[in-house]
Amino acid sequence: LDIPFGLLDEYLDNTKSSKKREDKKLYxxxxxxxxxxxxxxxxxxxxxxxxxxxxxxxxxxxxFLFSVIAAIFLSKILKINFYLIVLTxxxxxxxxxxxxxxxxxxxxxxFFLMGTGMIFEAILKLVFAVFFAVIGFKVFGAxxxxxxxxxxxxxxxxxxxxxxxx
Numbered sequence: 001l002d003i004p005f006g007l008l009d010e011y012l013d014n015t016k017s018s019k020k021r022e023d024k025k026l027y028x029x030x031x032x033x034x035x036x037x038x039x040x041x042x043x044x045x046x047x048x049x050x051x052x053x054x055x056x057x058x059x060x061x062x063x064f065l066f067s068v069i070a071a072i073f074l075s076k077i078l079k080i081n082f083y084l085i086v087l088t089x090x091x092x093x094x095x096x097x098x099x100x101x102x103x104x105x106x107x108x109x110x111f112f113l114m115g116t117g118m119i120f121e122a123i124l125k126l127v128f129a130v131f132f133a134v135i136g137f138k139v140f141g142a143x144x145x146x147x148x149x150x151x152x153x154x155x156x157x158x159x160x161x162x163x164x165x166x
């Protein structure tokens with residue numbers, strides 16, 4: 001069962017103390033987002049996005065810090081540059097946030113904007129990764145290009161949600 005990222009926080013709150021997942025609560029959360037969308041209750045959608053974004057950022061920071069600590073040991077064991085592992089782990093900071101803004105677009109049935117953001121992100125990832133690798137930054141440049149493209153895609157999808165994020 002896929003859990004929409006925009007409702008992940010609410011779903012986790014509803015199931016924290018339970019021993020098993022309650023799909024009924026998830027279904028109710030899905031009904032809420034559809035109802036908010038139909039009634040144009042953007043304030044409530046904004047609240048869900050804001051609450052989920054804060055939670056996602058907290059989780060991603062925790063995982064990132066844990067991965068940096070793990071990178072100290074992994075870099076020695078795998079004989080990979082420590083900074084390369086840390087740079088790669090910075091994807092964790094975006095990997096929890098991008099689905100929230102995309103999920104808001106999807107929930108509001110803004111598929112064209114969501115697709116535009118994804119295509120824009122993919123093109124920028126390719127262009128920047130190749131550009132930085134070709135000018136001599138090698139693997140560090142390629143990963144930095146991927147990060148720049150991901151961040152630009154996040155900013156664009158965030159911009160597409162500007163009408164409800166007031």
